[in-house]
Amino acid sequence: MMPQPSYEYGVARVRVLETRLLTRERIERMVDAESAEEALKVLSETSYAPLVAELSSPYEYDELLSKEMKRVRDFIDEISPDPAITELFFLKYDFHNLKVLLKHRYLSGQDDELPLARMGTIPVEVLKKAVEDSDSGILPPFMADVVKDIDEICVLKVDPQRIDTMLDRAMYDHIFEVCRRKRNSFALRYFQMQVDLLNLRSLLRAKRLGQGFDFLKEMLIPHGSLSVSFYSRAIEQPYEQLIKEVESTPYGKVVAEGVEDFLRGGTLTAFERLMDDYLLSYVRSVRYNPFGIEAIVGYLLAKENEIKLIRIIMVGKINNLPAEKIRERLRDVYV
Amino acid sequence: MAVMRVNPTRMELTRLKNRLQVAVRGHKLLKDKRDEMMRRFIDLIKRNKELRERVEQKLTLAFKDFLMARAVMSSEVLEEAIMFPTRKVEIKPSIGNIMGVTVPVIEYKEVTDRELSPYPYSFAATSAELDGAIAAFSDILPLMVELAQIEKTCQMLADEIEKTRRRVNALEYVVIPQLKETIRYITMKLDENERGNRTRLMKVKDMLEKKDATI
Amino acid sequence: MELGQIFAVLGAAASTTETGLSLGQIYAILGAATAVVLAGLGSVFGVAIAGQSAAGVVTEDPDKFGQVLLLQALPGTQGIYGLLIGFIIMNKLNIFGGMIDISTETGLLLFVSALPIAIVGLISAIYQGRTSAACIGIIAKRPEELGKAITFPVVVETYAVLALLASFLMVNGIPV
Numbered sequence: 001m002m003p004q005p006s007y008e009y010g011v012a013r014v015r016v017l018e019t020r021l022l023t024r025e026r027i028e029r030m031v032d033a034e035s036a037e038e039a040l041k042v043l044s045e046t047s048y049a050p051l052v053a054e055l056s057s058p059y060e061y062d063e064l065l066s067k068e069m070k071r072v073r074d075f076i077d078e079i080s081p082d083p084a085i086t087e088l089f090f091l092k093y094d095f096h097n098l099k100v101l102l103k104h105r106y107l108s109g110q111d112d113e114l115p116l117a118r119m120g121t122i123p124v125e126v127l128k129k130a131v132e133d134s135d136s137g138i139l140p141p142f143m144a145d146v147v148k149d150i151d152e153i154c155v156l157k158v159d160p161q162r163i164d165t166m167l168d169r170a171m172y173d174h175i176f177e178v179c180r181r182k183r184n185s186f187a188l189r190y191f192q193m194q195v196d197l198l199n200l201r202s203l204l205r206a207k208r209l210g211q212g213f214d215f216l217k218e219m220l221i222p223h224g225s226l227s228v229s230f231y232s233r234a235i236e237q238p239y240e241q242l243i244k245e246v247e248s249t250p251y252g253k254v255v256a257e258g259v260e261d262f263l264r265g266g267t268l269t270a271f272e273r274l275m276d277d278y279l280l281s282y283v284r285s286v287r288y289n290p291f292g293i294e295a296i297v298g299y300l301l302a303k304e305n306e307i308k309l310i311r312i313i314m315v316g317k318i319n320n321l322p323a324e325k326i327r328e329r330l331r332d333v334y335v
Numbered sequence: 336m337a338v339m340r341v342n343p344t345r346m347e348l349t350r351l352k353n354r355l356q357v358a359v360r361g362h363k364l365l366k367d368k369r370d371e372m373m374r375r376f377i378d379l380i381k382r383n384k385e386l387r388e389r390v391e392q393k394l395t396l397a398f399k400d401f402l403m404a405r406a407v408m409s410s411e412v413l414e415e416a417i418m419f420p421t422r423k424v425e426i427k428p429s430i431g432n433i434m435g436v437t438v439p440v441i442e443y444k445e446v447t448d449r450e451l452s453p454y455p456y457s458f459a460a461t462s463a464e465l466d467g468a469i470a471a472f473s474d475i476l477p478l479m480v481e482l483a484q485i486e487k488t489c490q491m492l493a494d495e496i497e498k499t500r501r502r503v504n505a506l507e508y509v510v511i512p513q514l515k516e517t518i519r520y521i522t523m524k525l526d527e528n529e530r531g532n533r534t535r536l537m538k539v540k541d542m543l544e545k546k547d548a549t550i
Numbered sequence: 551m552e553l554g555q556i557f558a559v560l561g562a563a564a565s566t567t568e569t570g571l572s573l574g575q576i577y578a579i580l581g582a583a584t585a586v587v588l589a590g591l592g593s594v595f596g597v598a599i600a601g602q603s604a605a606g607v608v609t610e611d612p613d614k615f616g617q618v619l620l621l622q623a624l625p626g627t628q629g630i631y632g633l634l635i636g637f638i639i640m641n642k643l644n645i646f647g648g649m650i651d652i653s654t655e656t657g658l659l660l661f662v663s664a665l666p667i668a669i670v671g672l673i674s675a676i677y678q679g680r681t682s683a684a685c686i687g688i689i690a691k692r693p694e695e696l697g698k699a700i701t702f703p704v705v706v707e708t709y710a711v712l713a714l715l716a717s718f719l720m721v722n723g724i725p726v
Binding site: 005006008009010011012013014015016017018019079288290291 | 599600602603604605606607609610611614680683684686687690691
């Protein structure tokens with residue numbers, strides 16, 4: 001086995017690559033482009049050039065993005081001084097694949113193209129085999145356990161939402177367990193904020209759909225900093241009260257602005273944008289540690305963010321959405 | 336107007352007169368049917384138009400929502416989120432009847448398990464933009480089924496109206512005038528024959544009288 | 551080359567102990583060795599830390615080789631300072647031309663005067679290496695800011711220089 005690369009090495013490589021991230025100005029130019037082709041042309045002036053050259057039409061942008069993401073994933077694998085931590089950020093792909101495979105099995109549908117992601121920490125083939133043959137022994141324990149639990153529940157009745165929520169929880173359980181074991185306060189803090197923001201979003205979504213706490217509590221992920229009793233109260237309270245209650249938490253601003261926009265426009269678009277921005281700005285603020293995982297994780301998240309931005313722009317351009325519709329969904333850039 | 340190639344006999348005349356009577360009565364009935372169907376059709380088409388506009392408007396909005404969800408989520412995650420639907424509907428087609436026209440009747444029934452949430456995904460992994468799209472689409476489905484029913488009914492009714500109209504026209508402009516013409520022709524022919532006969536008889540009578548006188 | 555000589559001298563010193571080297575001489579040589587070894591080790595760590603950063607940058611952008619090399623080399627100076635002090639002590643002992651005898655006290659004094667550069671050199675080199683590594687991050691992003699990037703490790707260098715000065719003055723001041 002190769003020796004683990006050092007933090008210094010990884011961070012330095014990431015620092016150079018950070019300069020090649022898309023800048024705000026380029027993103028703006030893509031938004032202002034006349035057509036999807038034009039937007040791609042802007043992209044071809046960046047480090048995406050070789051990938052853009054491979055595309056035969058702008059409609060294949062998805063392929064470009066997944067190739068780029070795969071590249072980033074391999075890069076992180078290569079330079080990560082602490083794979084146990086960086087892998088946590090790829091677990092979502094494994095759990096996504098588990099969701100797909102389990103749902104597919106319970107649907108007992110035909111074997112068509114499944115929407116599997118190839119970026120997980122465990123090869124898709126292994127997951128497939130584990131789910132198809134009900135052989136959870138080949139999975140790591142934290143996955144095997146939840147798969148077994150789901151099997152037990154789904155004998156009686158298959159509830160796709162339940163499959164998703166159980167897997168989400170199992171994933172975060174594992175993530176927090178690893179963060180605590182490795183005593184990585186950065187990752188711990190990051191995931192805690194992520195969980196809090198996701199829970200707040202679930203709260204707002206449940207409120208919008210007129211659902212009660214029974215519905216919401218299935219969606220909540222433990223390990224957040226806000227208590228369950230807060231959510232059970234908040235779902236009944238008017239929005240103003242909610243804003244007041246989170247004012248003193250770090251998410252006060254995100255919630256206040258997001259809810260305000262929601263009350264005005266009826267969508268959570270702004271809230272989602274703000275929450276992504278919030279997480280990214282946290283990572284941005286700690287990325288200067290030259291001897292920690294922060295900058296490396298930061299680069300990964302910046303890249304994920306960038307890919308999201310490109311997707312928003314390309315979907316918008318292909319469907320001829322007006323520029324302001326695209327802009328209201330545009331997240332901050334990392335650099 | 337062409338005259339039918341018939342033997343100008345009295346029997347034929349009676350037959351034709353009967354036919355004319357039937358045709359005239361049929362014409363009136365068909366005209367009434369046509370008018371009534373038109374009335375029903377116009378009602379339906381109005382409803383159809385209104386429904387179609389509503390569905391189209393809602394679909395546009397739903398697609399817009401969906402597009403946004405598509406933009407902020409990766410395609411794999413989006414597909415996963417909606418690959419296992421929890422809402423199930425039963426659609427039972429049967430046959431209805433409007434003015435003797437068989438039309439489809441589609442019965443829409445939701446058989447969703449009430450215990451299952453209508454959102455077959457977890458909130459943590461999906462974007463809020465998806466909720467709107469899913470809600471909008473599930474609102475639209477019953478409307479779309481109704482629209483399908485009405486639209487097909489309109490189509491079949493329109494077909495039937497067209498057929499009836501053609502029949503009415505055929506009766507009005509072809510069959511009835513033709514029958515009338517033929518009847519006139521036969522009557523004339525018969526009258527002519529009558530007159531010829533009479534002349535012949537008179538001639539014979541004359542000849543007989545002359546013969547008597549000379550004897 | 552120098553290292554080889556030092557080892558030779560140390561080896562010689564060790565072998566001559568049995569043949570009647572005075573305790574003072576042993577202390578003095580121990581002082582010289584400490585200065586060279588500790589400060590040198592510090593530089594090894596420092597240069598290695600900065601070097602990993604430098605390698606990271608050059609992997610992605612080989613054009614920056616010159617600038618990052620400069621930053622990498624900065625923690626190397628402590629080793630040189632250590633060697634310098636070691637050398638002066640050796641010189642005092644006249645190690646290259648038949649050792650002069652010194653008292654135990656003088657030997658101890660020489661040993662102690664080597665400590666500032668030995669200890670400060672060791673620690674400052676490591677931290678300077680870390681600072682350099684961090685500053686290589688600046689070069690990665692803004693190669694035009696080389697001057698500023700060098701400043702930070704140089705501030706750390708100051709204290710190594712001060713320690714060198716202290717050691718130098720002390721060693722010089724000790725009459726043999």
